[in-house]
Amino acid sequence: MKEPERGYMMLKQRTGDLKLIQELNRSIILDTIRKNGPISRSEIAKLINISPTTVTSAVSEIISEGLVYEDGVGTSSGGRKPVLLRFNPDTHSIIGVSITNSYIRIADMNLEGKILKKVVHPTNQLKGHEIIELILDVVDQFLMQKADLDYCQGISIISPGIVDAENGVITYNTKLNLYGIPLKKLIEEKTNLPVFLDNDANAFVLAENYFGLFSKYKDILYITIGEGVGSGMMVNGSIYRGFLGSSGEMGHTTIVDGGLKCSCGNRGCLENYVNWPAIYSRIVTAIISQNRDTVIKEMVSGDLTRLKPDIFVEAVNRQDDLAWEIMEDILNYLSIAITNTIHFFNPEVIILSGEIVQDNPLFLDAINEKVVRKVIPTLRDQVNIQSTSLGSEFELLGAAAVILHGKFKFQMM
Amino acid sequence: MKEPERGYMMLKQRTGDLKLIQELNRSIILDTIRKNGPISRSEIAKLINISPTTVTSAVSEIISEGLVYEDGVGTSSGGRKPVLLRFNPDTHSIIGVSITNSYIRIADMNLEGKILKKVVHPTNQLKGHEIIELILDVVDQFLMQKADLDYCQGISIISPGIVDAENGVITYNTKLNLYGIPLKKLIEEKTNLPVFLDNDANAFVLAENYFGLFSKYKDILYITIGEGVGSGMMVNGSIYRGFLGSSGEMGHTTIVDGGLKCSCGNRGCLENYVNWPAIYSRIVTAIISQNRDTVIKEMVSGDLTRLKPDIFVEAVNRQDDLAWEIMEDILNYLSIAITNTIHFFNPEVIILSGEIVQDNPLFLDAINEKVVRKVIPTLRDQVNIQSTSLGSEFELLGAAAVILHGKFKFQMM
DNA sequence: TTTCTTTCTCCAGTGGTTTTATTAAGTTTG
DNA sequence: CAAACTTAATAAAACCACTGGAGAAAGAAA
Structure with missing residues (x-):
């Protein structure tokens, strides 16, 4: 084999063949059934503007794989009744693993993200290689108890920090002290299942788009406020990961x-002004050093170790002065950061998540209002900041969405 | 025609058919010839991994359209000599129009962006409807003098501010006092040529990617510093425009x-700290109110109306204290903004343009250094801030790139 | 000259989609 | 209630872009 004599300027691009058409159409049809089922063949054909014959042949293949089944007939306005098709989420399963600073969650889910079995394991403040060991153990044990791995589509792991999704490596995570850990490889060797690794915020965007209320948007910014501030973005229907997987470090915005x-x-990073440790220490300082009067004191019955985000949210809702003072500051800092990203990126929707946002409609209203006031006039009507739509299991749904999006959403590359 | 009874959740997506394959392959082949020509059929086949037969048939079609021609034979290492194919940029032409605050530029270009004829018209500080009238006049006059419009691919207009590219409307431009101007429609009605309208920074990214040194990158951030600060971004090989075309207002980052x-x-918007008016007024204040000593005084021979960006750059290069002081401040503000966007977006490369960057390698080195120091440690090696690669006609090349990218780069949507 | 290479193209074959019936299974109407 | 109309799903045939093999074209090497 000879090397080409000239250096060519080519990005590898997929060329078109019959396989490509089929893959694309099959994926569109399956997605149509999943989103709109129960639906008839002829309805699909009309909806996506494709010939009925193609739908029939694609559907029969999908049915033979078990992903779709016929489920009774629908109504007709003067003709043969349509056979209804429905997505069958239970033929295959997914194992999702979510790593956070406090817990490792692992679950067996069906293709709709329904949790069949779940285990939550505290990290016990382990860091570095110790936590990797723990993760390997937890996964191993979980798999031991799962009978049938034949229909398992793979293991999807999500983790905060900078993650190289392509190579399955945790590149950078200060809080867990992880640098350059080839987690995908480690777990694949142990389990012989395909393993996917992605950043948590990226996974959450996918989940909001795949399972949640945001499936109609193609450009989404997701911001999560917890121990840190992370962000994930969907651009044109795909996750944008940045150079070597390192976009989304919004917490380190000055x-x-x-x-x-x-x-x-x-x-002056955003993170240090709005994350939970910052809020916590402000409350503690106010109570202990400044002897401030606040309902929080009673709420934790004097024991400040019982102070958790939900108590803060509750205090805000009870119109506590101290809580409001702190929230006002958070809102100010956050609104600057969000306004900046709107000016720069302006997605169709911004989704906020995190314990201090959850169940806190006051927060959502206030942040919308503040951002609208800060944004340049023409963009005012476009400000659309909403709360996550996934409920408490958003982490595991995120993990599931990574696999499902990869498998069911056709992508050119 | 009956309306569907249920609301369907579907984004319009193109389905696969033979036309799609052919379009895709033709576009890849044409692009390969354009970028790598002169090149033989068989080389193309090997390069993009497609059958020689397909190349032959696609090429013969492209040749019959005039976009490619056979140009002699190449060398062989023991066999039939290859027939070399070359892109022919002169069969069609493009009219590019660039609107800035000071000038309207219009040019007739070939498909490689070579300017065949150019007219530059001062805006004379006209604003609002008056400048629209002027644009219409300038375009009209230019077309009158162009003999043959049959081979003209269209008119591409680029303008700063928020532009709705899809509908061809200038949504928001304070400096020219333009709000909701349907420029595309206005010019199409007058000329009967297809008209494209886009934001200037978006066009510049396309041009850097299409004509310039940045064709190997797919995720690019372009920042232009002039009377304002604008940005354009390419994500995954396509321009990202944001909701209703309003991303890229980086100048209004707090x-x-x-x-x-x-x-x-x-x-506290970035723009007010780094744009030319800000620099200008700082110099004037220093000289007049504070009576500062600086080489700039001599350089403009006491006449401050002659103070232009190139004089400032020259003063920086001559190690003038005042100029350096100002540049340091600009560097500080700009490095914060760039660091923030790297944390948030982290493109493969950031391209800087504008008169104070052009021919100012000191600036480029300094900004790289400052950003490297500000960015979180793992991203340090990835900082890659470069200067524009297009020379002085970047505006018209930008306009050309809008049409060429749309015509020659296959896109799914 | 003969043999080997390499380039390019013709031709038959493959396998997707579409178009055009055809069948199945109804509803509606006189 | 039978004839006429509708609608859904499939079958058969036509279509067409790609592929792979055969072969022609054109030249290099022995």
Whole structure:
């Protein structure tokens, strides 16, 4: 084999053949059934503008794979009744693993993200190689108890920090002290199942788009506020990962020039002003050093170790002065960061998640209002900040969505 | 025709048929010839991994359209000599129009962006409807003098501000006082040629990718610093426009909380700290009010109306104290904004343009260094800020790239 | 000259989609 | 209630872009 003599400027691109057409059409048809089922063959044909014959042949293949089944007949306005097709989420299963700073969650799910079995394991503050060991153990044990792995589509792991999804490596995670861990490889070797690894916020966007209320949007920004502030973005229907998987570090946006020192080495990062540790320490300082009067004192019965985000949210709802003061500050910082991203990126919708946002409609209203006031006038009507739509199991749904999106959404590349 | 009874959740998606395959392959083959020509049929087949037969048939069609021609034979290492194919940029022409605050540029270009005829018209500070009239006149006159419009692919107009490319409307442009102007429609009615309208920064990214040195990148951020600060982004090989075409307003990123008042109604926008008017007024203040000593005084021979960006750049290069002081500040503000976008978006490359960047390698080195120091540690090696690669006619090349990218780069949607 | 290479093209075959019936299974109407 | 009309699903045939093999074209090497 000879090397080409000239250096060619080509990005590898898939060329077109019959296989490509079929793959594309099959994927569109399956997705149509999943989203709109029960639906008849002829309805699909009309909906996506494809010939009935193609639908018939694609559907019969999908049915033989078990992903779809016929489920009775529908009504007719003067003709043969349509045979209704329905997506069957139970022929295959997915194992989702969510790694956070406090817990490792693992679950067996069907293709609709319904949890069949779940185990939550505390991280016990383990870090570095110890937590990797723990993850391997937890996965191993979980698989031991699962009888049938033949229909398992794979293991999907999501983790905060910078993740190289293509190569399955956790590149950078200060809080868990993980740098360059080839987790995909480690688990694939142990389990012989295909393993997918992705950033948590990226997975959450996919889940909101795949399972949640945001399936009609193609450009979405997802912001999660917890121990850190992470972001994930969907652009044109696909996750945007950035160079080597390192977009979405929104928590390290400089919000205050020369402000608080951050673990990243910089100063004034958003994260340090709005994450839970920041809120916690402000409350503690106010109570202990400044002897401030607040309902929080009673709510934790004097025991500040019982102070958790939901207590703060509750205090806000009870119109507590201290809580409101802190929330106002959070809103100010956050609204600057969000306004900046709107000016720069302007997605169709921004989804906020995190314990201090959850069940806190006051927060959502206030942030919308503040951002509308900050944004340049023409964009005012476009500000659309909403709360997550996935409920409490959003982490595992995120993991599931990574596999499902990859399998069921056709992508050119 | 009956309306469907249920609301369907479907994004319109193109389904696969033979036409799609052919379109895709033809586009890949044409692009291969354009980028790598002169090149033989068999080389193309090997390069993009497609059958020689397909190449032959696609090429003969492209040749009959005039877009490609056979140009002699190449060398062989023991066999029939290959027939070389070359892209023919002169069978069709493009009319590019660039609108800025000071000038309207219009040019007739070939398919490689070579300018065949150019007219530059000052805007004479016209605004609102008057400048629209002027644009219509300028285009009209230019077309009158162009003999043959049959082979003209269309008119591509680029403009700063928020532009709705899909509908061809200038949505928002404070400096020219334009709001909701359906420019595409206005010009199509007058000329009967297809008209394309896009944001300038978006067009520049396309041009850097299509004509310039950045064709190997698929995720690019382009920042232009002039009278304002605009940005354009390419994501996964396509322009990202944001909701209703309003991404890229990077100039209105809040950089100083509670800082200078901005025309957008906000405070502390980046634009007000780094654009030319800001630099200009700082120099003037320093010279007149503070009586500062600087080489700029001599360079403009005491006449401050002659102070232009190139003089400032020259002063920086001559190590003038005042100029350096100002540049340091600009670098600081800009590096914050760039660092933020890297954390959020992290493209493979950031391209800077604008008069104070052009021919100013000191600036480029300094901004790279400052951003490297600000960015979170793992991203340090990935910082890649470069200068525009298109020379002085980048505006018209941008306009050309809009049409060429649309015509020659296959897109699914 | 003969043999080997390499390029390009013709031709039959493959396998998707579409178009055009055809069949199945109804509803509606006089 | 039978004839006429509708609608759904499939079958058969036509279509057409790609592929692979055969072969022609054109030249290099021995």
